[in-house]
Every structure is written in C-alpha cells, then in structure tokens.
Amino acid sequence: MHYNVENFFDCRDDSLKQDEEFLPHAVRGWNWKRYHAKMNKIAKVVLAASSNQVPDLVGLCEVENAYCLDGLTRYSPLRDAAYRYVMTDSPDERGIDVALLYQPATFRLLGMQCIRIPSFRIGRKPTRDLLHVSGRVISGDTLDVFVCHFPSRSGGTRQSEPYRLFVADVLRHTVDSLLSVRQSPYLIIMGDFNDEPSSRSISQVLGAQTPEEENDVSSFLLYNLMAGKEPGTYRYRGEWGVLDQFIVNGSMLLPSASLHTGTAEAHVLDFPFLLEEDERYGGITPFRTYKGMRYQGGYSDHLPVCLDIRIRY
Numbered sequence: 001m002h003y004n005v006e007n008f009f010d011c012r013d014d015s016l017k018q019d020e021e022f023l024p025h026a027v028r029g030w031n032w033k034r035y036h037a038k039m040n041k042i043a044k045v046v047l048a049a050s051s052n053q054v055p056d057l058v059g060l061c062e063v064e065n066a067y068c069l070d071g072l073t074r075y076s077p078l079r080d081a082a083y084r085y086v087m088t089d090s091p092d093e094r095g096i097d098v099a100l101l102y103q104p105a106t107f108r109l110l111g112m113q114c115i116r117i118p119s120f121r122i123g124r125k126p127t128r129d130l131l132h133v134s135g136r137v138i139s140g141d142t143l144d145v146f147v148c149h150f151p152s153r154s155g156g157t158r159q160s161e162p163y164r165l166f167v168a169d170v171l172r173h174t175v176d177s178l179l180s181v182r183q184s185p186y187l188i189i190m191g192d193f194n195d196e197p198s199s200r201s202i203s204q205v206l207g208a209q210t211p212e213e214e215n216d217v218s219s220f221l222l223y224n225l226m227a228g229k230e231p232g233t234y235r236y237r238g239e240w241g242v243l244d245q246f247i248v249n250g251s252m253l254l255p256s257a258s259l260h261t262g263t264a265e266a267h268v269l270d271f272p273f274l275l276e277e278d279e280r281y282g283g284i285t286p287f288r289t290y291k292g293m294r295y296q297g298g299y300s301d302h303l304p305v306c307l308d309i310r311i312r313y
Helices: 032-048 066-074 157-181 200-205
Strands: 002-008 057-063 084-087 097-102 107-115 130-137 142-149 187-192 222-224 234-236 239-241 244-249 266-268 275-277 284-286 305-307
Touching: 002 032, 002 187, 002 244, 002 305, 032 066, 057 066, 057 142, 057 187, 066 084, 066 097, 084 107, 084 130, 097 107, 097 130, 097 142, 107 157, 130 157, 142 157, 157 187, 157 200, 187 305, 234 284, 244 305
Parallel strands: 002 057, 142 187
Antiparallel strands: 057 097, 084 097, 107 130, 130 142, 187 244, 222 244, 234 239, 266 305, 275 284
16 A cells, blocks of 8 residues: 655654644644544554555655654554554655555565665755665565655646656666566555656656556566556646556566566545545545645545555465
C-alpha cells in the first residue's frame, strides 16, 4: 500500500525546519487534538485496506518525523498490527519525509538506504530523499522497495518539470545498479510522483511502460501498473490525475515468478469515507484535512493505492 497522508506534522517546533504553520497558535490552528485525530484517521485507512491481514508494506509520504510514526505504530488503532518502520531524514525545508511500515513476520529487513538528491547541481531547493529498502519475503526471495515523493508542481509544470526529470534520472541510475547485481531481481517503486504515468519523468526517463503482453517482458525493464486507473488519486480543479503509482520490474509480471503481480492487482482505494462532494467543480474529491487554510478534519488530499502480490513458497 502507498499513501500520501497530507502533512502529518506533530505540534513541536523544529528549529531546523520550516514547520511554523503546523504549530499551536499558528495560522492553521494545528494542535494536539487535531494531530491525534489525524493519526487515528491514517490508522483507519490502513486497517480498511486489510482483508485477512493488514498490508505487509505501507509506504507513506509527507510524514514529519519518527515521533509521528512512533505514535502511529504504537498508540493508534494500528498498534496491534505490530508494524516496524524505516524512514528518511531529508534536507527538505518543510521537514517532510517518506517512510515504509513493514511486517517483520513477512518482510525480514535486510537493509535500507536514503538516496540524497544533489539538487544544488541544477540550482534547486533541497527535496525529499528516495528511500530504498531491501527485505527477505516468505518465499526466500529478496524484494527491493523504493518509496518516492517527487518534487511538487508548485510554480507550474513548465518550471517544476525539470526537477522531477532530474530526480527520475537519479532513481533510474540507482535501479540500474541494483538490477545489475541481483540474480533474480524483484523490485517495486511506489510513491507520489507528482506526474502522470505518461509524463516524461515516468515514461521516458524512468522508462516505465504499460505492460501489454505478460509473457513478453524483461526483468531489466520497468512497467507502470497504474495507468488509467479510476477515478485517479488526486483531483485538481475538477480533473483527476494518477499521481500515486506502483512501478515494478518485468520479473514480477511473469506468471511463473515467485513474486507475481499485474495491472489487475493494482487498485485505487476510493472508500466512501475518503471522499466528499466537490462544491466548486462538481463530482467527488478526496476529503482533505485542510482546504486551503481552513481545517476540515478529513483524511488526505490523495487517495491511497494498493497492490496485491502472489507469493509462491
């Protein structure tokens, strides 16, 4: 599962980050009551995604720090799920990071790496690190997971796209290095890419194509499982977009593989409680925590996505 949780901040001041708007008595009116409500809502979404068991892996975007994740995994309704987590400590000015919750019984942590984006090379502000986590699954295979939060579209697509192209290039080089050393590579890239599956950063730089024939795939190529998924994961001015995606390497599309998935196994989780009426543009839209500066008490401005993987063991 992957979920951009929309500004999961605590209420304490971090002097090294620009978190002032999410402090008590600041313009947003953020406080401990709202923090705990937010934490419990995130837990509710993860539990709602469960069928026979909670998701084995949960990637999260827009989490401020480990304090927030300690609260989520130990003191929310998610506490009985016994998740552990790893997360980045990025130079992002607002202090938001990406994280991965994992079930140690089904995903034995082998290692993690925070990949810093050298944004100074293109004269940009620091952005979120890429999180790379390796684990042993119950089949005995190694699964490599990347959790990403690409730079936003702030300032418009024309101005912001070069930054996402740059981050995609860093990710592609990292993936190529990994695929060259794994004998049987199984790889998932999940995250909020702030771009569509057809955007240049995804389709050209990452080279993530839409799988058509599952028997005609390569372990060293990437395939996007989210293209055209309804209704989308984010709505802007009345238009849905698929910004949150799952990308896998070709090995995971082979029916004979130990770890197998496909486009039919990727879903947008559009539970009714995550949606509200769009009063301005009509239709439905994600039920956000904030609309502008006004507190709504919703869940997030993104919908979560979920991927089912069949494991042979």
